[in-house]
Amino acid sequence: MAEKMATRQAYGQVLVELGEKYDNLVVMDADLSKSTMTADFSKNFPERFFNMGIAEQNLYGTATGLAMSGKIVCASTFAMFAAGRAFEIIRNSIGYPHANVKICATHAGITVGEDGASHQTFEDLALMRTIPGMTVINPGDGVSAKELIRQAVAFVGPVYIRLGRAAVPTIYNEKSEIQIGKGNCVRKGKDYTIIATGIMVNEALVAAEQLAKEGLDVRVIDLHTIKPIDEEIILQAARETKGIVTAEEHSVIGGLGAAVAEVVCRHAPVKMAFVGQQDTFGESGKPDELKEKYGMTAAHIVTAVRSL
Amino acid sequence: MKYPELKEMAQKIRIDVIREVHAAGSGHPGGSLSAADIITALYFREMNIDPKNPKMLTRDKFILSKGHAAPVQYAALAEKGFFPKEELLTLRKLGSKLQGHPDMKKVPGIEMSTGSLGQGFSVAVGMALANNMDNNEGRIYALLGDGELQEGLVWEAAMSAAHYALDNLTVILDWNGLQIDGRNEDVMTVSPVDEKFRSFGWNILYVDGHNFDEIVEAFNQARHTEGKPTMIIAKTIKGKGVSFMEDNPGWHGKAPSEEEAKKAVEELGGEW
Numbered sequence: 001m002a003e004k005m006a007t008r009q010a011y012g013q014v015l016v017e018l019g020e021k022y023d024n025l026v027v028m029d030a031d032l033s034k035s036t037m038t039a040d041f042s043k044n045f046p047e048r049f050f051n052m053g054i055a056e057q058n059l060y061g062t063a064t065g066l067a068m069s070g071k072i073v074c075a076s077t078f079a080m081f082a083a084g085r086a087f088e089i090i091r092n093s094i095g096y097p098h099a100n101v102k103i104c105a106t107h108a109g110i111t112v113g114e115d116g117a118s119h120q121t122f123e124d125l126a127l128m129r130t131i132p133g134m135t136v137i138n139p140g141d142g143v144s145a146k147e148l149i150r151q152a153v154a155f156v157g158p159v160y161i162r163l164g165r166a167a168v169p170t171i172y173n174e175k176s177e178i179q180i181g182k183g184n185c186v187r188k189g190k191d192y193t194i195i196a197t198g199i200m201v202n203e204a205l206v207a208a209e210q211l212a213k214e215g216l217d218v219r220v221i222d223l224h225t226i227k228p229i230d231e232e233i234i235l236q237a238a239r240e241t242k243g244i245v246t247a248e249e250h251s252v253i254g255g256l257g258a259a260v261a262e263v264v265c266r267h268a269p270v271k272m273a274f275v276g277q278q279d280t281f282g283e284s285g286k287p288d289e290l291k292e293k294y295g296m297t298a299a300h301i302v303t304a305v306r307s308l
Numbered sequence: 309m310k311y312p313e314l315k316e317m318a319q320k321i322r323i324d325v326i327r328e329v330h331a332a333g334s335g336h337p338g339g340s341l342s343a344a345d346i347i348t349a350l351y352f353r354e355m356n357i358d359p360k361n362p363k364m365l366t367r368d369k370f371i372l373s374k375g376h377a378a379p380v381q382y383a384a385l386a387e388k389g390f391f392p393k394e395e396l397l398t399l400r401k402l403g404s405k406l407q408g409h410p411d412m413k414k415v416p417g418i419e420m421s422t423g424s425l426g427q428g429f430s431v432a433v434g435m436a437l438a439n440n441m442d443n444n445e446g447r448i449y450a451l452l453g454d455g456e457l458q459e460g461l462v463w464e465a466a467m468s469a470a471h472y473a474l475d476n477l478t479v480i481l482d483w484n485g486l487q488i489d490g491r492n493e494d495v496m497t498v499s500p501v502d503e504k505f506r507s508f509g510w511n512i513l514y515v516d517g518h519n520f521d522e523i524v525e526a527f528n529q530a531r532h533t534e535g536k537p538t539m540i541i542a543k544t545i546k547g548k549g550v551s552f553m554e555d556n557p558g559w560h561g562k563a564p565s566e567e568e569a570k571k572a573v574e575e576l577g578g579e580w
Contacts, residue, residue, distance in 0.1 A: 033543070052464075053471075055467070058430050058433070059458070065436070065437065069439065087353070
């Protein structure tokens, strides 16, 4: 198996690289810098790091003030408290005036694990993509996380970047073409398509392997950018294959599945099935146990493809 | 600008406010009138700003955290020359740059889009942090309402401004004592504001928010205070200058009729 890395770890590493490149890059945190991995940046560039304490609303308010003053700001906390607790600040202070703040939110989804339901967010992609002008990114491995963060920092405007706690297998290499707003076809296939995002991309690849043994030729698309969505790659899949399964570590309400369905039902209706958190809260447990119990594994994707 | 001229300008701005809100048919006259003298002192005496160069790097920045008082900020900006005065009568109308709450993307001179209470203050803290980093001498000002202090974000922002010793930040509290549902102390007690902010590490100054000598002197003191942010508690009268609006929560968010607007403008020394 390929080398494993958590996307938050990739974030921590690329921040140090970007700190060298941009002298106006500022990083902020809300007392979680060792978990969000902003700590390395703070050691390298202490004068450009602000810990705002356990106060996520003010984290994003002050991030906006710095952005309005010409800084590129990466502001981090757990996804639950970024997209959830600070939603209205992000909507009104960052979204509305299109502030140059990168909301780098870690520990998203069920794989937070033992912390339990209060920390497992399944709503963030849905919330963030409703904000006009917000770019929403959910990388599936360390390599793509780094590249997408580089690109997010390079353009002016608000971005929500969803990162995970648990280590995931590496899918891409340094030569892979990865671009914000463009989905990546990571496995060719002509029978069905799995469109996955975040840690579910690897699960989708495993699922496709299993289905191949049954004689099904399944395409796998990594939709790392939820917004702006790559309509072309989705419609191509809708037209060329017999059905689409979406797979996300997020509620099946309002996230990747909904975003794909919005495109498909308008232009090329095709049968769909949705793998993700099924309108319920999580609980404490090991990440793998939770993925199993709440239906977010390769096996669940296999079942969903067969159901089409 | 000298004191008699400031007083004159403040009355002009109050008249603009009445005209704006009357033309719009909705808006917030009470809290605009209470803040008129503070805003006048900022725009016409205290702040280093240039309407011909609104993005000047070393400018002072003002953020109206109580964004519903937009009519008074628009009036000050128009009187200062940021945009033509005629536009004031487009307030809140479809297609106007003068939105119900300030929009920095539409109006030159607006530093931050506000309206959701507490957020302007938090953004001001971020701007003060940035100026500190850059050794930019520009100062940051924010005007808060007293009802606004009930927002939790205000206290997060207050804590962080003191933590980072932001002596380039001056917050003015428009303490008119009223909010939509009535007196602050009946809705949700916010006092003692001074003790709360002082214990958070702030420098506290008190002024009569309708006395230019006191307001200007407080800005001077704030500028010479080192190591901590300053809050100027400005005792004001909601609806100040219009007899039937003064200290009346009913005028928080209501437009005057033509008859009322005429009476208000005449009381303020203008012609209808």
